[in-house]
Amino acid sequence: MGQEDKLVLITGATEGVGKQTAIQLAKKGFSIVMMVRNKTKAEQAKKEILESTPSAKVDYIIVDLTSFKQVRAAAKKFNEKYDKLDVLINNAGLMYPERKITEDGFELCFQTNHLSHFLLTHLVLDKLKRSKQGRIINLSSEGHKMGKFDPDNFNAEKGYKAVGQYCFTKLCNLYFTYSLADKLKGTNITVNAVHPGVVRSGFGSDHDKGLLKPIFAIARLFMISNEKGAATSVFLASDPGVSKVTGKYFKNKKETRTSAKTHDAANQKLLWDYSEEKVGLKIAEPAL
């Protein structure tokens, strides 16, 4: 308790880690705004949050993160309705079985996991500035270690491998976290990244077919629950002890070092400049 005046905006709260994060933050008194793509699942998540915390304030805004137009419309709705934002959790993410290009012309996993969250974050930043202490939490993964950063292959132009593309986007989440934390140093906003653990969520269920089915079934036995998977996001969103910690990566609620490549300033800048241009920030909104 004690967080009654605080508002959290979370993407991908209809399943897995995101839904549990919303449930647990509501229990702590946070008001919840879920940005999700499916109205039926949004209603179900809202019901579960209210079953667990009947007094919770829960709202949702529909957005498909494969569309910049929808991200802009969703952010506009949020900005019109709410005066300030305390915590933004860029949680939604997926690994997609095949190469698919979105209406904006980007590879689907890259746009969903990185570009759209990059855009959303900028569009709600003014509301975070109005919080006494704003927090941005980006869901990355230990998978970032296998991510290859090739500026000529952001959209898997050279061939698509689902795991490889996913790991690249999780590396992007770290580049974004570190760059943004640097740019926001000295402000009231912190930016950190999370590895939730290997979680028995809906993640990867698109791949849970054919020959891979028994492998997934066995692997699931060793995975942690969604509740445990949400613990680090909940900690970063609510713990007073991390109110000044920024530009870090957390596992099991503990600050953890990431590999040297995640601190490559040239690559961080390259991704930042690319993202800023492609989501249209350079034209539509003032640069940070």
Ligand SMILES: NC(=O)c1ccc[n+]([C@@H]2O[C@H](COP(=O)([O-])OP(=O)(O)OC[C@H]3O[C@@H](n4cnc5c(N)ncnc54)[C@H](OP(=O)(O)O)[C@@H]3O)[C@@H](O)[C@H]2O)c1
């Ligand atoms: N599970 C793990 O072991 C693991 C490990 C490391 C990192 N992570 C990261 O943790 C985060 C949460 O994963 P999870 O395990 O909770 O996955 P999950 O159970 O599959 O949930 C993913 C969420 O993202 C949403 N989403 C996917 N595509 C979207 C789109 N185009 N627009 C809007 N929402 C979209 C899904 O919405 P729908 O319900 O509509 O499909 C769902 O709510 C991800 O960023 C993932 O990369 C997970």
